[in-house]
Amino acid sequence: MNIATYTKEFSYNLRLAYPIILGMLGHTIVGIVDNIMVGKLGPTELAAVSLGNSFVFIAMSLGIGFSTAITPLAAQADGSKNIPEGRSAFHHGLYLCTILGMVLFGMIYFSKPLISFMGQPENVVELAKPYLDIVAFSLIPLIIFQGYKQFADGMSETKYAMWATILGNVINVILNYLFIYGIWIFPELGIVGAAIGTIVSRFVMLGYLHYQMKNKLKFQPFFEGFSLKKIKKEINLKIIKLGAPSAMQMFFEVALFTGAIWLSGRLGITNQAANQIALSLASFTFMFAMGLSVAATIRVGNQKGLGDYKKLHTVAFSIFLLAILLETIFAIIFIVFQEQLPALFVDTHNLKDLAANTEVIAIAAQLLLVAAVFQISDGIQVVVLGALRGLQDVKVPMYITFIAYWVVGFPISIYLGMYTSLQAVGIWIGLLAGLTTAALFLYIRFTLLTKKLIAMHPEVVEQR
Structure with a gap:
């Protein structure tokens, strides 16, 4: 398939996602x-x-x-x-x-x-x-x-x-x-x-x-x-089997970032303040990927209902591509304005706290360079999770996210943040490692599942 096969889906994806994003x-x-x-x-x-x-x-x-x-x-x-x-x-x-x-x-x-x-x-x-x-x-x-x-x-x-x-x-x-x-x-x-x-x-x-x-x-x-x-008990159990792993997926990621806040606090006020600034900016841009993730769940679920798995694959990859493009734009903004964006959060005219605020801006600027990279990983993992949720595949993704965040990511954050000179930047490198691991293995999971479904259902269902 050429790139136009995916880009022609962009306008519908955005129409579906923009109210969620807002x-x-x-x-x-x-x-x-x-x-x-x-x-x-x-x-x-x-x-x-x-x-x-x-x-x-x-x-x-x-x-x-x-x-x-x-x-x-x-x-x-x-x-x-x-x-x-x-x-x-x-x-x-x-x-x-x-x-x-x-x-x-x-x-x-x-x-x-x-x-x-x-x-x-x-x-x-x-x-x-x-x-x-x-x-x-x-x-x-x-x-x-x-x-x-x-x-x-x-x-x-x-x-x-x-x-x-x-x-x-x-x-x-x-x-x-x-x-x-x-x-x-x-x-x-x-x-x-x-x-x-x-x-x-x-x-x-x-x-x-x-x-x-x-x-x-x-x-x-x-x-x-x-x-x-x-x-009915059996329908309740069906929803619980879908909902409980989805709840744990979200919990694992929220807890990872909460852990990063705790680690930054142990490094001191300036590191904690810088972490909060960079996290606020990264959270703001992450909402765009979250909106696309819901769109992926909806569109993949629709195609699953229709039984058209080739179209399902196309729709999902169009959302993945759109998320990568959007998060790349945000990454460029973070790199170009790495010092100007943190300055919006502190009073640079306050002479009493000038030294501390200058240090906060310097640390936050370094964190934004790491955030620029993990924007893309974070965007990929959340939209692929949305697509897998549309396929009602939640148990294996739950295990993937636990391993990525708590076996790979958080130990790296602890080591680099607490035991090297990288400090707050080291904590964020751990976040990057966890998010990238999650993005890679969730993507592999989705690709394997869709290939299997297409092989099992080769016929193309006529669209409504």
């Missing part, structure tokens, strides 16, 4: 805004929010990772025009996401005493506890929202979740402003006000998405006949 970027930007608004209260409040969110973020990665199991099932049902199969995936997915949201809330609520043993200042811990209670409870509407979102994504309707996310983000910022600082008739609640903004916005997102989907003709058949009596 929604994810919205979350990232609001997270930054949240930190700025809480940061104005003082370093203790910011530390308390960071401590509370570290618990919630791990739980959130498990919940969101699990919910991705719904997307390939919905996409396959949509591809084969099988409404009962799609309805079953929707109802059972929502049922399991509701239970999981409550379980994750319970886990955080009852593990809350652990924060007293994490070596944090006592005043930070006391501030974090009430914040953590509210934000942990917001996991229930968030994971249920993910159930709706992943089903809508699987049906190739990606805009509804985007608008829900944008609406939720706007409400979050407004409520933060009113409740954190006590504006007009609203009480001044500090970081508890930030938690209220989070929980209200997540309930609004859930309500908006439910309303929009229920009133759209395409989704109405899937809302019919929901009953707990119709929830």
Whole structure:
């Protein structure tokens, strides 16, 4: 096949992916805004929010990772025009996401005493506890929202979740402003006000998405006949078998980057600050690959439903190629602006901290050179994971990601970061090694699977 076979798929891939990308970027930007608004209260409040969110973020990665199991099932049902199969995936997915949201809330609520043993200042811990209670409870509407979102994504309707996310983000910022600082008739609640903004916005997102989907003709058949009596153990187990490995895949990567933050903190303030800056920039560009990953799950799931494995192969490789091109552009930006981008995050006019800030910029600039390379590896591994999820192949990729990140990547980060002069750069070389290993072996896995499927189903199914 020539290159045009793949590039002609680009426009459809981008139309499918851009609402997902915008929604994810919205979350990232609001997270930054949240930190700025809480940061104005003082370093203790910011530390308390960071401590509370570290618990919630791990739980959130498990919940969101699990919910991705719904997307390939919905996409396959949509591809084969099988409404009962799609309805079953929707109802059972929502049922399991509701239970999981409550379980994750319970886990955080009852593990809350652990924060007293994490070596944090006592005043930070006391501030974090009430914040953590509210934000942990917001996991229930968030994971249920993910159930709706992943089903809508699987049906190739990606805009509804985007608008829900944008609406939720706007409400979050407004409520933060009113409740954190006590504006007009609203009480001044500090970081508890930030938690209220989070929980209200997540309930609004859930309500908006439910309303929009229920009133759209395409989704109405899937809302019919929901009953707990119709929830079947075998379908729950099918979703759990898909969802549990997907949750662990996301957990392994989130935990790897959390480990990098911990290692950087042991090297000192400037290394930790530089790591946070480079990580913020890399996370922002990673959202583009994440959007394409969901598009890969949807399109591969559709073609699996149609039984056209040659088209499936073409579609998947068009998304891989698009991800490589996008991440290469970001890599060039990181290389060209390696010193200018970190300078946006520090006050270069503050004479008191000039020496420290100059060191932070210098370290972050070096990290961006490593990030420029691992942008491409990270982009490849996440879109190939999405394509494998579309094939409902999740168990072997789970083992691949564990070995890549925790047998290859993290030990290299520890050795180069802690025991050589590379320090923070060494930690990031470990991340690069883990992501590259994952990208290589996941790609081999996908190639072998698709070759086998094409050999087993050589006939080309006529497209709709």
